[in-house]
Amino acid sequence: MRVVVQEEPFDLAAETAAFAQGEGSSGAIVTFTGVVRDLDDAPLEAMEIEHYPGMTEKALHDIAAQAVARFDLQDVLVIHRYGRLVPGAQIMMVATAARHRRSAFDAADFLMDYLKSRAPFWKREITAKGESWVAAKDEDEAALKRW
Amino acid sequence: MDILYFAWVRERIGLPRERVDSTAATVAELVEELRGREERYAVAFSDLSALRVAVDQELTDFDAPLAGAREVAFFPPMTGG
Numbered sequence: 001m002r003v004v005v006q007e008e009p010f011d012l013a014a015e016t017a018a019f020a021q022g023e024g025s026s027g028a029i030v031t032f033t034g035v036v037r038d039l040d041d042a043p044l045e046a047m048e049i050e051h052y053p054g055m056t057e058k059a060l061h062d063i064a065a066q067a068v069a070r071f072d073l074q075d076v077l078v079i080h081r082y083g084r085l086v087p088g089a090q091i092m093m094v095a096t097a098a099r100h101r102r103s104a105f106d107a108a109d110f111l112m113d114y115l116k117s118r119a120p121f122w123k124r125e126i127t128a129k130g131e132s133w134v135a136a137k138d139e140d141e142a143a144l145k146r147w
Numbered sequence: 148m149d150i151l152y153f154a155w156v157r158e159r160i161g162l163p164r165e166r167v168d169s170t171a172a173t174v175a176e177l178v179e180e181l182r183g184r185e186e187r188y189a190v191a192f193s194d195l196s197a198l199r200v201a202v203d204q205e206l207t208d209f210d211a212p213l214a215g216a217r218e219v220a221f222f223p224p225m226t227g228g
Binding site for chain 2: 112116117136
């Protein structure tokens with residue numbers, strides 16, 4: 001299990017290759033990557049992500065450990081960035097390794113639902129028109145009830 | 148104890164963290180003390196349903212006891228991922 005919180009970009013290909021290395025007993029590896037997306041109404045100049053150093057690492061470890069126990073994972077990787085990110089930049093990734101694909105997919109889905117609403121990150125969108133905090137969505141909170 | 152503020156809570160109060168001497172028994176009592184300080188606190192804490200709280204870096208609720216707590220953080224609902 002590996003959890004990384006960092007400001008600098010990560011190398012998706014290298015991280016995925018390193019994660020897959022030595023997972024011979026797994027049979028299934030799923031990765032998900034979140035990317036900064038342009039807005040519908042105004043061009044996004046940047047997204048700034050604030051976090052709670054200390055609690056962030058604890059919360060991510062806790063969520064990852066829950067995923068391992070619940071989906072019988074062989075391994076899990078969570079990388080989440082903070083700071084100023086431009087459209088197209090990779091924000092975060094998760095990778096899961098399990099004996100069978102259903103567990104690997106479900107675990108990645110579970111991780112994403114929990115990272116959205118239970119990891120202490122806050123996003124701020126910066127456009128030519130101004131800046132605003134991204135509001136949490138009711139559906140994100142509701143998504144946790146699936147589990 | 149140390150009180151930390153994040154995102155728009157930090158902006159409304161105007162600082163990221165501060166040291167507070169408090170005898171509050173619960174988070175809710177601490178919020179009442181803070182509200183009584185200055186207008187900016189009253190504004191930031193006007194709607195608790197828009198806020199989340201962590202005590203010693205564990206997410207909890209406003210009824211949580213503060214005995215022995217070293218760090219209390221207030222912030223809006225999280226938007227990770």
